[in-house]
Amino acid sequence: MPRIFARFWAVILVAILGALIGTPAAAQSAPDILFVNVNVVPMDQERVLRGHSVLVRNGRIAALAPRLTAPKNAQVIDGGGTAYLLPGLADMHVHVRDHEMLATLLASGVTTVLDMGEAPNAIVGRTRAAVERGTLPGPRVFAALAVDGSERYGHLVVPSPEAARWVVQLAKANGYDFIKVYSGLSAETFAALADEATSSGLSIVGHNVESTGLERQIAHGQGMVAHLEEFLYGFFRLPEDGDPQAAPDDSEISRAVAFLKRSGTTVTADLATYQAIAAQWGKPEQVQDYLRLPAARYLSPGDRIDWRRSGYQRRTGSLDRRAAFLGRFVHALAASGVPLIAGTDAPTIAGLIAGDALHRNLAALEAAGISRYEVLATATRQPGLFIKRTRPQSEPFGMIAEGSRADLLLVSANPLDDLSVLQRPLGVMTAGRWHDAPALAGLRDGVVQTYATAR
Numbered sequence: 257m258p259r260i261f262a263r264f265w266a267v268i269l270v271a272i273l274g275a276l277i278g279t280p281a282a283a284q285s286a287p288d289i290l291f292v293n294v295n296v297v298p299m300d301q302e303r304v305l306r307g308h309s310v311l312v313r314n315g316r317i318a319a320l321a322p323r324l325t326a327p328k329n330a331q332v333i334d335g336g337g338t339a340y341l342l343p344g345l346a347d348m349h350v351h352v353r354d355h356e357m358l359a360t361l362l363a364s365g366v367t368t369v370l371d372m373g374e375a376p377n378a379i380v381g382r383t384r385a386a387v388e389r390g391t392l393p394g395p396r397v398f399a400a401l402a403v404d405g406s407e408r409y410g411h412l413v414v415p416s417p418e419a420a421r422w423v424v425q426l427a428k429a430n431g432y433d434f435i436k437v438y439s440g441l442s443a444e445t446f447a448a449l450a451d452e453a454t455s456s457g458l459s460i461v462g463h464n465v466e467s468t469g470l471e472r473q474i475a476h477g478q479g480m481v482a483h484l485e486e487f488l489y490g491f492f493r494l495p496e497d498g499d500p501q502a503a504p505d506d507s508e509i510s511r512a513v514a515f516l517k518r519s520g521t522t523v524t525a526d527l528a529t530y531q532a533i534a535a536q537w538g539k540p541e542q543v544q545d546y547l548r549l550p551a552a553r554y555l556s557p558g559d560r561i562d563w564r565r566s567g568y569q570r571r572t573g574s575l576d577r578r579a580a581f582l583g584r585f586v587h588a589l590a591a592s593g594v595p596l597i598a599g600t601d602a603p604t605i606a607g608l609i610a611g612d613a614l615h616r617n618l619a620a621l622e623a624a625g626i627s628r629y630e631v632l633a634t635a636t637r638q639p640g641l642f643i644k645r646t647r648p649q650s651e652p653f654g655m656i657a658e659g660s661r662a663d664l665l666l667v668s669a670n671p672l673d674d675l676s677v678l679q680r681p682l683g684v685m686t687a688g689r690w691h692d693a694p695a696l697a698g699l700r701d702g703v704v705q706t707y708a709t710a711r
């Protein structure tokens with residue numbers, strides 16, 4: 257058959273199959289889901305809408321009202337007047353390892369993650385697409401391509417401004433959302449990365465870059481600082497008493513708050529991460545305790561090995577004063593309205609297990625004196641606003657409002673009274689797909705079994 261005819265028949269065949277299967281139309285005709293008798297915590301402001309209904313259609317929130325009647329064929333989920341519905345949680349600093357980690361996150365109520373670098377290529381490509389199609393259970397994944405300027409920490413090295421421009425194009429072509437900068441980039445390379453990212457619609461997130469410093473990085477367009485402790489390395493003046501683990505004076509905090517207020521920069525509030533580092537600093541027995549945590553069943557065999565090798569347990573001195581300072585620092589940031597997003601660095605640091613670490617971090621922020629509403633906002637509303645600023649073409653999330661992506665969490669009591677209820681979801685919805693409590697338990701059991709048989 258001549259090629260032109262082959263192409264003609266192929267087109268006809270695709271058209272007939274398309275009409276029979278109705279590809280896009282079929283995807284859109286998934287049944288509606290109606291939540292009734294739920295107390296909605298919308299996270300647009302501090303309030304609870306008692307006994308409301310929420311209609312989910314085509315993966316989005318279609319309506320929110322005191323009473324809605326169920327459309328024909330809709331699945332109805334009845335909260336019985338006692339359950340609370342809130343936006344799904346976000347962990348904005350993870351390192352995604354495998355499918356099991358994604359399942360564990362979902363079962364923990366996490367519906368959005370930001371991979372902060374070095375996920376396998378297949379995660380950012382194929383796996384992420386499968387999650388979006390609904391064929392693989394997991395949270396939505398945003399991804400950063402991580403780059404450094406020296407081999408010291410084993411990251412991908414960008415040696416020159418020219419290479420920086422290529423790297424940004426490579427990141428864009430491979431579906432990355434952000435460029436994450438590490439500490440060792442040269443000033444010229446950082447500037448080239450920032451300029452090229454800005455003109456390509458990506459933004460810069462990450463660490464303090466020693467050659468440049470946080471103030472100049474942020475002035476050059478970096479939109480997010482990936483750890484609270486970066487301010488110890490790239491902003492605060494430390495006392496000159498020769499102690500390498502000294503904490504800054506509290507009078508330094510107001511200068512940082514004023515600067516961040518002026519620049520509008522988002523800060524990843526990873527307080528539990530630094531606390532975990534401080535707890536295992538020079539203490540191998542602490543790493544052993546972490547490996548015996550109930551949640552450690554959800555730790556991959558590879559991470560289990562890495563935790564045992566943790567270099568922090570062989571260090572000397574103490575980071576306790578710094579950890580306490582970061583608690584006061586993050587409290588001041590929250591009090592002055594600097595946008596804070598929750599992040600954990602799970603599972604790269606011993607003690608931080610995907611999902612569990614986010615709940616620990618929320619508890620740590622509350623213990624630092626931040627109100628439960630503001631703490632919950634770091635894992636819902638604020639990540640939604642951060643993505644809206646940096647990736648405006650993405651589906652909105654983080655609040656229960658018409659048009660938002662239907663990423664939802666159903667729990668048995670008011671999280672604004674007790675954040676720990678978030679650890680035991682009655683159900684989790686991702687982009688309109690409902691996972692009830694038995695389905696979530698099935699996911700958890702599957703992870704434990706897969707990891708156990710891998711040993």
Ligand SMILES: [Zn+2]
Binds near residue numbers: 350351372601604
């Ligand atoms: Zn990290």
